Amino acid sequence: MSEVSIVIREAIPSDAAEILSVNRLLANETDFLSLDKAGMALTVDELAQELGFIYESPNNTLLIAKHDEIIVGLASIKADSDCHLAHAGEVGISIVKAYWGMGLGQALLQELIDWAKSTELIFRLYLTVQVRNTPAIKLYEKFSFKKEGRMEKAFKSRDGAFIDLYLMAYLI
Amino acid sequence: MSEVSIVIREAIPSDAAEILSVNRLLANETDFLSLDKAGMALTVDELAQELGFIYESPNNTLLIAKHDEIIVGLASIKADSDCHLAHAGEVGISIVKAYWGMGLGQALLQELIDWAKSTELIFRLYLTVQVRNTPAIKLYEKFSFKKEGRMEKAFKSRDGAFIDLYLMAYLI
Numbered sequence A, B: 001m002s003e004v005s006i007v008i009r010e011a012i013p014s015d016a017a018e019i020l021s022v023n024r025l026l027a028n029e030t031d032f033l034s035l036d037k038a039g040m041a042l043t044v045d046e047l048a049q050e051l052g053f054i055y056e057s058p059n060n061t062l063l064i065a066k067h068d069e070i071i072v073g074l075a076s077i078k079a080d081s082d083c084h085l086a087h088a089g090e091v092g093i094s095i096v097k098a099y100w101g102m103g104l105g106q107a108l109l110q111e112l113i114d115w116a117k118s119t120e121l122i123f124r125l126y127l128t129v130q131v132r133n134t135p136a137i138k139l140y141e142k143f144s145f146k147k148e149g150r151m152e153k154a155f156k157s158r159d160g161a162f163i164d165l166y167l168m169a170y171l172i
Helices: A013-029 A044-056 A104-119 A134-142 B013-029 B044-056 B104-119 B134-142
Strands: A006-010 A061-067 A070-078 A088-095 A124-130 A146-156 A162-171 B007-010 B061-067 B070-078 B088-095 B124-130 B146-156 B162-171
Touching (some): A006 A104, A013 A044, A013 A061, A013 A070, A013 A088, A088 A104, A104 A124, A104 A134, A124 A146, A124 B146, A134 A162, A146 B162, A162 B146, B013 B044, B013 B061, B013 B070, B061 B104, B104 B124, B134 B162
Parallel strands (some): A088 A124, B088 B124
Antiparallel strands (some): A006 A061, A061 A070, A146 A162, B070 B088, B124 B162, B146 B162
């Protein structure tokens, strides 16, 4: 495994165009990770505005991982503004296939957890992952995420098969 | 128990103003049901537009229950446009307190299930419910919803206590 230098930072409005194209790439090359397709329906200007909101939000973040100035991974925490749910952040991580297996998922997850702890607002992190995605499940378990349930047929793969998802969570 | 005549129908754009006020009422009188607070931040015009989208959507619906021309309950199915998730609809039901215990929840849930079956697109219905909300859990179990998991501390009540939620699902 060659060593590559990756920069991880919070996304800002001017990242919008590149994030849209990377999202499109990620959607085409894998269905292992559930991307937010709602975000892909936005125009560059709308996403730029959204990135501004996320940047300012106390309980939402979007991190980008860059290699040679190119985005190769995205990681997010999304939480509701509703006071009943604002402490619970949903974790999402997407990595360009050529950058799998280099520890980038681990680096992004660590950054997300550190960020969540720094908020002093988020006390629960949760995510869903396909039951067949063993590498991802192992990664989440390494970071003390526990399986809370199995969601029957919650994901439909591109070949039309229904796949169960694990619901996993980590309490801060 | 007195018998009241309730009309249930799909919401249309002109219902926006009343839905906003009912939502505000529901948010104040109970935290048993997780309402969608994002919807409450909308203006009447924005919500009217949103209601138009929901009305036209093949896998989203919002039902209103009316008594004497007044909205006394709301019931929704929300699903993603993403092809991986479009078959999974999240159920939400909110009823004005004065109308609890009359079978209105059961009537709304039956309407939602019938609607979901008619779509031939939705194959999974799911919801979250506070573990202490025994009447709601019994209602969902009566309609063959099964507990899939227990989400630790996923809900924060108004007094600041963290409450677990059950994830429940029903496969069509």
